[in-house]
Amino acid sequence: MSVDLVSKTPEGPIADKWESYKEDAKLVNPNNKRKFKVLVIGTGLAGASAAATLAELGYQVDAFTFHDSPRRAHSIAAQGGINAAKNYHYDGDSVHRLFYDTVKGGDFRSRESNVHRLAEVSVNIIDQMVAQGVPFAREYGGMLDNRSFGGAQVSRTFYARGQTGQQLLLGAYQQLARQIGLGNVRLFNRVELIDTVVIDGKCAGIVTRDLINGEIQSHAGHATVLCTGGYGNAFFLSTNAMNCNVTAAWRAHQRGAYFANPCYTQIHPTCIPQSDDTQSKLTLMSESLRNDGRVWVPKTPGDERPAAQIPEPERDYYLERMYPSYGNLAPRDIASRAAKRAVDSGRGVGPLKNGVNLDFADSIGRLGRDVVEERYGNLFEMYERITGENPYQTPMRIYPASHYTMGGLWVDYELMTTIPGLYCAGEANFSDHGANRLGASALMQGLADGYFVLPATIGNYLAPMLNKPTPGLDHPEFKAAEAAARARFQGYLDIKGTRSPDHFHRELGKIIWDYCGMERTEQGLEKALSELPALYDEFKKDLRVTGSGASTNQTLEKAGRVDDFFQLGMLMCRDALERRESCGGHFRVEYQDEEGEAKRDDEHFAHVAAWEWTGDPMNAIRNVEELDFEAVHLATRSYK
Amino acid sequence: MTHLTNLTLKIWRQSGPDDGGHFESYKVDEISDEASFLEMLDVLNERLINEGQEAVVFDHDCREGICGTCSLMIDGVAHGPQRGTATCQLHMRKFTSNVEIVVEPWRATGFPIIKDLMTDRAALDRIVEAGGYITAPTGGAPDANLIPVAKPVADAAMDAAECIGCGACVAACPNGAANLFTGAKITHLNLLPQGQAERFSRAEAMVEKMEEYFGSCTNHGECEAACPKSISIDVIALMNADYLKSKIKNRKSLSRT
Numbered sequence: 090m091s092v093d094l095v096s097k098t099p100e101g102p103i104a105d106k107w108e109s110y111k112e113d114a115k116l117v118n119p120n121n122k123r124k125f126k127v128l129v130i131g132t133g134l135a136g137a138s139a140a141a142t143l144a145e146l147g148y149q150v151d152a153f154t155f156h157d158s159p160r161r162a163h164s165i166a167a168q169g170g171i172n173a174a175k176n177y178h179y180d181g182d183s184v185h186r187l188f189y190d191t192v193k194g195g196d197f198r199s200r201e202s203n204v205h206r207l208a209e210v211s212v213n214i215i216d217q218m219v220a221q222g223v224p225f226a227r228e229y230g231g232m233l234d235n236r237s238f239g240g241a242q243v244s245r246t247f248y249a250r251g252q253t254g255q256q257l258l259l260g261a262y263q264q265l266a267r268q269i270g271l272g273n274v275r276l277f278n279r280v281e282l283i284d285t286v287v288i289d290g291k292c293a294g295i296v297t298r299d300l301i302n303g304e305i306q307s308h309a310g311h312a313t314v315l316c317t318g319g320y321g322n323a324f325f326l327s328t329n330a331m332n333c334n335v336t337a338a339w340r341a342h343q344r345g346a347y348f349a350n351p352c353y354t355q356i357h358p359t360c361i362p363q364s365d366d367t368q369s370k371l372t373l374m375s376e377s378l379r380n381d382g383r384v385w386v387p388k389t390p391g392d393e394r395p396a397a398q399i400p401e402p403e404r405d406y407y408l409e410r411m412y413p414s415y416g417n418l419a420p421r422d423i424a425s426r427a428a429k430r431a432v433d434s435g436r437g438v439g440p441l442k443n444g445v446n447l448d449f450a451d452s453i454g455r456l457g458r459d460v461v462e463e464r465y466g467n468l469f470e471m472y473e474r475i476t477g478e479n480p481y482q483t484p485m486r487i488y489p490a491s492h493y494t495m496g497g498l499w500v501d502y503e504l505m506t507t508i509p510g511l512y513c514a515g516e517a518n519f520s521d522h523g524a525n526r527l528g529a530s531a532l533m534q535g536l537a538d539g540y541f542v543l544p545a546t547i548g549n550y551l552a553p554m555l556n557k558p559t560p561g562l563d564h565p566e567f568k569a570a571e572a573a574a575r576a577r578f579q580g581y582l583d584i585k586g587t588r589s590p591d592h593f594h595r596e597l598g599k600i601i602w603d604y605c606g607m608e609r610t611e612q613g614l615e616k617a618l619s620e621l622p623a624l625y626d627e628f629k630k631d632l633r634v635t636g637s638g639a640s641t642n643q644t645l646e647k648a649g650r651v652d653d654f655f656q657l658g659m660l661m662c663r664d665a666l667e668r669r670e671s672c673g674g675h676f677r678v679e680y681q682d683e684e685g686e687a688k689r690d691d692e693h694f695a696h697v698a699a700w701e702w703t704g705d706p707m708n709a710i711r712n713v714e715e716l717d718f719e720a721v722h723l724a725t726r727s728y729k
Numbered sequence: 730m731t732h733l734t735n736l737t738l739k740i741w742r743q744s745g746p747d748d749g750g751h752f753e754s755y756k757v758d759e760i761s762d763e764a765s766f767l768e769m770l771d772v773l774n775e776r777l778i779n780e781g782q783e784a785v786v787f788d789h790d791c792r793e794g795i796c797g798t799c800s801l802m803i804d805g806v807a808h809g810p811q812r813g814t815a816t817c818q819l820h821m822r823k824f825t826s827n828v829e830i831v832v833e834p835w836r837a838t839g840f841p842i843i844k845d846l847m848t849d850r851a852a853l854d855r856i857v858e859a860g861g862y863i864t865a866p867t868g869g870a871p872d873a874n875l876i877p878v879a880k881p882v883a884d885a886a887m888d889a890a891e892c893i894g895c896g897a898c899v900a901a902c903p904n905g906a907a908n909l910f911t912g913a914k915i916t917h918l919n920l921l922p923q924g925q926a927e928r929f930s931r932a933e934a935m936v937e938k939m940e941e942y943f944g945s946c947t948n949h950g951e952c953e954a955a956c957p958k959s960i961s962i963d964v965i966a967l968m969n970a971d972y973l974k975s976k977i978k979n980r981k982s983l984s985r986t
């Protein structure tokens with residue numbers, strides 16, 4: 090039986106909800122905070138900011154990361170920037186406009202109240218990060234500089250060269266490091282969460298595996314926060330770091346946390362196209378490049394001439410042609426589909442004809458090479474290192490790739506999952522981006538959740554638990570979860586089949602990319618849903634993991650992650666099949682208008698689909714949270 | 730796309746911290762010049778697994794030259810032959826056919842080997858924990874534009890802040906010193922107006938923590954050459970100056986309390 094989910098959104102006008110929530114939330118007095126232990130999993134932007142802030146408030150915090158250092162979390166790779174409604178440039182920005190752009194950008198599939206809160210705290214994030222010493226780009230007068238990003242008509246993106254994520258993460262990491270140095274946070278590095286433990290209906294803690302010696306251990310906490318990032322690596326090839334995975338969220342899902350909108354995945358339009366079969370990942374070229382680069386393909390299919398020899402009238406600047414008001418800055422989902430169509434029509438460029446041009450010749454002519462170099466120098470260098478081509482001389486070649494996942498664990502207004510005491514923040518939750526995320530909004534959301542939302546909501550859950558006993562590590566549920574985890578990892582070693590985890594991951598990724606990627610059809614999804622379980626069966630019978638479980642074994646780590654990706658992949662396809670409409674990153678070929686734009690069905694699908702685990706992802710139960718739009722009008726999203 | 734052929738990889742294998750370790754040679758018959766160095770190791774590992782052997786352990790993650798996880802000595806050079814480039818961004822087009830390539834882990838007392846090519850670099854985190862931050866608890870920050878930062882200052886801070894914490898500077902240094910890493914963090918924070926309040930306590934605490942784990946700098950300059958972000962050794966000069974001053978300033982402020 091499916092249930093209607095309750096978001097616990099406070100009453101009142103949209104602009105007052107967050108203030109009134111904070112006024113009403115229960116508090117834990119400063120001296121009592123140290124009686125509570127909070128487990129924070131992940132030290133990316135969401136996790137580092139949450140762990141540092143909770144420790145500053147006085148909670149005991151244990152922080153976990155599978156990386157060797159908190160600073161290596163995948164947030165480090167974000168390039169372009171972070172949005173905030175500062176309106177420093179007096180170009181008409183406001184909290185309301187950022188809120189509206191984000192809801193519209195998400196194709197009206199996000200929860201208004203969460204998005205408004207995000208826009209409200211965005212301004213505090215910039216203040217906080219500047220105070221931490223983040224060297225954001227400045228103008229000559231010393232004030233902060235901004236650039237514009239896709240899906241917005243104002244300049245509200247703060248940036249630090251092409252390394253905004255790095256600088257923000259280092260800011261949050263340093264704040265966390267201070268708390269570690271002071272003894273307020275205990276850090277568990279190279280330790281991976283492999284299960285969550287629920288006792289009497291509440292999250293009682295987690296089970297982890299030490300990646301150095303394979304030791305499996307439990308940790309108890311009054312509350313647990315998952316800040317474990319997105320699942321874009323389900324596709325195998327993506328812009329995510331090699332070790333990004335869905336295990337933490339998936340294991341929580343198996344213990345009762347609903348998984349929301351798994352089919353909402355973002356395919357980023359500007360990545361370097363695949364060059365050969367050994368390719369292990371794809372590299373993003375920041376969206377900010379679209380500020381000054383023009384996207385085009387030859388008008389004639391099969392045109393083999395080098396870019397410079399194709400005269401202007403024979404080029405199709407298709408984004409400028411189709412979306413005159415946003416042009417090259419059309420939102421990601423729209424730009425990605427347009428690139429796919431250009432390549433599918435035989436007009437792709439490059440040796441494998443699998444890309445489109447992103448051309449800087451005009452900008453270099455207009456601004457001079459120095460200005461272009463100042464803005465994008467490090468990205469150009471990175472491009473040259475990877476492709477051996479010089480983008481100052483020939484256009485970059487780009488193609489869409491899996492980049493970000495809007496879906497994730499369902500959370501209520503307080504960021505609590507459907508398991509009481511288990512919270513989820515950052516990319517790992519589903520909350521703010523609906524069916525499509527706008528550029529520069531993920532960094533904003535991670536830091537909003539970690540710095541400003543969680544620390545204000547967690548007390549509401551903890552306060553009534555003061556001085557009440559909680560289950561200890563000797564509780565049979567912990568022992569049972571540890572035993573199950575041990576058996577699972579030993580199981581991978583015992584199969585002794587013939588194919589490596591990577592081998593299966595590639596095949597799995599190809600199925601999901603082909604049928605649940607940029608364009609989806611009922612027939613394709615049905616096909617994926619018959620191929621995936623079959624391949625998963627082979628995985629269980631024919632996996633080969635060499636080495637042992639008692640020392641560092643990356644093959645074994647990978648096996649556990651691929652196992653979870655298989656199950657997630659099935660749920661992604663089921664979700665995509667059931668959502669019989671097109672919206673944002675979810676494009677169902679059957680649902681498009683005459684011009685090929687996504688056609689939503691607000692009557693039947695203006696809701697969140699939150700899947701409940703039943704023991705088999707093929708039989709998960711689809712629950713819904715209806716989305717109410719009070720502050721914005723549901724409208725067809727147009728960027729023309 | 731062309732291919733390189735007949736490569737021999739001489740790779741350091743070590744089963745754990747207590748094992749002595751040894752080199753093992755592996756043939757790579759053919760690899761695309763578009764492949765990255767780490768993709769070549771992926772191909773090798775796939776083959777080792779197929780042959781029933783244990784894969785070579787090496788650290789890596791973003792493969793975009795930004796997370797600082799990858800860390801290989803290639804032919805005796807930290808991050809290999811291409812300057813200003815992390816191991817993961819090194820591509821096979823920088824090599825030729827028919828050669829032997831020696832692959833080792835970072836070698837430094839501050840970085841004990843965990844297994845094969847993977848080392849423990851946690852000592853770098855200890856240095857940051859000692860003072861590599863600005864104390865600004867969440868919630869109390871003033872409006873960001875209230876603290877103007879002159880563009881040249883912001884740019885210089887950013888140059889230093891680009892450090893990815895990979896430890897190549899330590900690995901390249903004959904003394905295993907971590908001065909470039911520590912100097913970069915101190916320079917980033919000590920140049921900014923927000924960093925002034927803790928400027929000298931930061932310099933003192935970080936330098937002294939660094940000395941607990943790492944060797945002493947004797948100005949070889951190998952660190953700058955190995956740095957994938959080409960961070961300048963000027964940051965070491967600034968660190969040394971602030972450290973010296975800290976000895977006076979911190980004592981003065983102590984006597985006042």
Ligand SMILES: Cc1cc2nc3c(=O)[nH]c(=O)nc-3n(C[C@H](O)[C@H](O)[C@H](O)COP(=O)(O)OP(=O)(O)OC[C@H]3O[C@@H](n4cnc5c(N)ncnc54)[C@H](O)[C@@H]3O)c2cc1C
Pocket residue numbers: 130131132133134135136153154155156159161162163164165166167168169170171172253254280281282283316317318319328329330333334336337373492493514515516517528529530531532533535
């Ligand atoms: C190449 C690239 C560029 C981007 N550029 C931008 C941009 O310009 N602007 C923008 O707003 N967004 C950008 N994004 C998106 C943004 O970077 C991410 O969405 C965001 O940083 C995610 O932060 P997070 O804290 O949720 O997760 P992450 O930073 O991914 O951190 C996850 C953490 O969880 C830990 N972890 C995960 N699983 C486990 C487990 N089982 N056990 C223990 N630890 C675990 C990891 O060790 C890590 O510490 C970009 C993304 C990519 C891939």
Ligand code: FES
Pocket residue numbers: 788789790791792793794795796797798799815816817818893
């Ligand atoms: S793997 Fe991230 S810097 Fe090389």
